[in-house]
Amino acid sequence: MKRYRAAGxxxxxxxxxxxxxxxxxxxxxxxxxxxxxxSIVFDLPIEAPEG
Structure with a gap:
């Protein structure tokens, strides 16, 4: 953080x-x-179709 501050x-x-x-x-x-x-992130796994 000191380097960041020194860099402005x-x-x-x-x-x-x-x-x-x-x-x-x-x-x-x-x-x-x-x-x-x-933030809220939603996830829904999608199953591969059978066949």
């Missing part, structure tokens, strides 16, 4: 799966990141 960047962002049991969300929040956007 004001913000750093990342994406995280908040349901991930690894605790990544908590880690990033402890590092000072704050949620600014949330």
């Amino acid at each position: 960047m004001d913000n750093a962002g990342l994406g995280v799966d908040t349901e991930n049991p690894s605790g990544a969300l908590g880690l990033y929040e402890r590092m000072g990141y704050v949620p600014t956007q949330r």
